[in-house]
Amino acid sequence: MLSYFGTENDEYLQRRCRSLNCCCEKFDRTIHYVSPSHGGWGVVRIAALLPESHQLFVSPFACGRHGALGGALNGIKDRISYLYIDESDIVSGNYENLIFEAVDELFVSIPKKPKVLLLFVSCLDDLLGTDHVSLNRRLAEKHSDVKFITCHMNPIKLDTDFPPGITLQNNIYSLLEKSEEEIDTINLIGNNVPISEKCELFEMLRNSNFALKHLTDFSTFSEFQSMGKSKLNLVLSPVANYAAQTMEKKLGIKSLSAYCTYDLEEIEAFYENLSLILRIEIKYQDYARIAEEAIRNARKEIGEKPIAIDYQAVKKPFTLARMLLKYGFNVSLIMTDTVKNLEREAYDDIVNNYPKVEIFNAIHYNMSIRKEKEFADRYLCIGFDCAYFTSSRKIVNIADDEGLFGYYGVVEMMRMMVEANRSEVDLQKMIEGAKLII
């Protein structure tokens, strides 16, 4: 998970929380608890979205275990290989020469030579000063039919402006070539799972002769290049902002923030902005009415049941919480590891106006002590991290807003909340089914 704040943020959070007597110290830096429900796509699964690519991790063997097993769980292990380095390779500087030999051996060993080789290095590389530009150039000279790009699986930089999630998005889209041709397509970037085509966005844009493109639409690297001809990038996650900026500079593609939200006003503002940028008329009012009705119906059905929300389920937990609170839902618990800049307003609103809402740092060491007896079945949980902590069986099975967007996303979230409130599930099986990678 990305942290958008450094020390300044910790101080900010402490100040905010102390004044309101809510778990202030929990956002301070502590040793981290890694719950069994912690994880997501990991860099391997996201990188595997790039068609006709292969990943070669160059690292001590241990660094690759979670990615390899996570890759196997998700059916992509055949596109991930490893070059293990040991202490003598690091000390002797033989590391770079080993890569040349390994790439040759890899290309004759795998069934099909990739169009792109993603050379992943781990935290260690940040301390070694490897000349990746020269390395990739030399590799490209030898294998002119393959593009080589260095990627970083370096959580050691999670507190910087360039954590692995952000650099990976940039690496993927930096492979797009500039084209003089511009077509009436719009890219969706930053989301791993494509938005459901049931979302009104597809129909609205189709009515104005725009088509949407997503990384998962392509099975070949050359087809993927068509994203470089698009008119606009809709940036669905903050992790893709940097990639969008690079694409604007290199390819001239403008971008618009479109982070998934369940706040009706924010959705409306997004459609108004989109309408202005594309100079088209977007009629969203009917969808807005349907979404609001879905919220009111869900509130009626769910009643006063306490609700918990976690940061792995949705990108903007405070914004979702604020929306639900405004409509009278009993949001009682929010679990997150940070408050992102884009959520400061929602966070302040909740802290100032809803003092009964508890805010827990999901990775604080105290979270290792589950409140099984205290919390058992008390909450309707949005996300399995809060479900694990509270031992809940009423769980909305959602991670990272997958597939949701716009008014459709609101309606779908309400449907899932109602369904979760009516049924009970086996959390362990749900987590296993999510095939999480750290």
Add this chain to the structure above:
Amino acid sequence: MSKLCISLPPFAPDYSGAASALFEMGGLVVIHDASGCTGNYTGFDEPRWFGSNSLVFCSGLRHMDSILGNDDKFVRMIVEAAEEFQPKFIAILGSPVPMVIGTDFKGIAMEIEAETGIPTMGIATNGLNYYGAGIGSATIELLKMFVKEKKPTVSNSINIVGMTPLDFHVNYNKEDFVELFENAGISVRSCYSMGSNLESIQNSTESALNVVVSQAGIGIAEYLKKKFDIPYVAITPLGDGELALNRVKAAFSDQENTYVPRVENADTLIVGEQIIGNSLREYLQEKCHYGAIEVATLFDVSEQWQSRGDIAVKDETHLRQILNGGKYRTVIGDPMIKQLIRDKKVNFYEFSHVALSGKLHWNENKRLLSNETQEWLEKIN
């Protein structure tokens, strides 16, 4: 394992082994890493993690901290948590980045111990060694810290050593092993790495014999032999358990009972962990009248337990060469090994191992003392 690895996953590393060995001991364990190393352990190498309240944490090491050598922050965070939990001990484990920056784990441990008054150990695991090395070093540190003197020996008593979830999962193998010996009138004082606590480890010096059931236990048994003069045998109970019981009884009566396997012209290969592999071979040959078998060890190897023809696998390329050299018509190993075999006529028998395939196959781990496993062994041809 070294160099290019195309198909197999990296195996469980030393810090997973160390954390696993200390899991049930009531300590506070901190892996000094950014997040991925702890994620390896909690996500893929620790079958007991779900629902557990064990105190295993990640230090959340960051770039500037490693460049500046900001160990004070690390110490402060651990002291803060330790003051709240009041654990029986604290263990700090290393990972690749601390290895490169030369983190002084012993020094940090001394500082934490001075501040908290809680016994603290620093173990410089580095992600370049296998899980067995971590299990060995963590357990020996624990013994050095808490077991100073030998208690009077209780006859007919044993410790089971090397009973690790990374080798045996948590599917009743530990309970079955203990029951096998207890039912035969042999008292099990302690079961190292699973089903123990600090008290039982402290009582383990009462035992007359250590029964090492996996290679991860060899170093521990050697330490106990040297320090407390407790001898050991190395065998994993399988099938009806008779061979393991006979080995232990022979050791109690000082009889020679070492097994010399048939390896001449072997066309069967067991790929996996050394002591379990040796025990599978012995069972197949002694109880199922099987012919010559060789054992190829993927993880750490103890030379004294290798037979002629046995192989210490260097890397995946080496393993491919072994498996595809045309020598073996039958292979027993983790399901992930099968993909390396080109000849589809080779008989492959699945025997999953947590330190290789982790959660992918750990639910398929065999219950070794069971009719089902006995039947499985009898069908191998």
